[in-house]
Amino acid sequence: MSAILPPGQRLWWKQPLDRVEVTWILIAFTWCMVMFFMMPYWHVYGKQNLSTETYRTTPEAFAKKAQAVIDQYTVRTETDEKIPVVHPPAGADVFLIARLWSWQPILELEVGQTYRLHLSAMDYQHGFSLQPENINIQVLPGYEHVVKITPNRAGTYAIICNEFCGIGHHKMVSKLYVK
Ligand code: CUA
Secondary structure, three states: OOOOOOOOOOOHHHOOOOOOHHHHHHHHHHHHHHHHHHHHHHHHHHOOOOOEEEEEHHHHHHHHHHHHHHHHHHHEEEOOOOEEHHHHHHHEEEEEEOOOOOEEEHHHHHHHOEEEEEEEOOOEEEEEEOOOEEEEEEOOOOEEEEEEEOOOOOOOEEEEEEOOOOOOHHEEEEEEEEO
């Protein structure tokens, strides 16, 4: 048999399996199963996979909710673009807006407190990457992702967009303060 000519024996699937072939099938199948069960295992025991809730929204509706929280809890602004720094009360719902090519606002959270972080995009797909925690969440327009977070270390974290979103993608960086 060759890959170009049709098989001489048309009912080839009725031929007995070669031992080498059956061995490879078993190895591949076993590995598939390992990979398959790693997914739920890693979800439960991995430290970087967060369970998220996802809701339908619109950019306008999300921006409105986010803006209300920003207006209420802005404590100062930073950089020339006057990005608001929001310090919400412990346990609050906090919002982060992704758009070409910025994150708004800058959040200032407290160590050991739990927050519900809402994420959505205004235009295209972006990626929320929190470093050095190495947390990754896709941020999509029309969807509101809600993640429960409890910062356990004080410091300044970096937020990086890790989905290519055009010419300013590399500039789509921000930070998150934990105090
Ligand atoms: Cu947003 Cu890349």
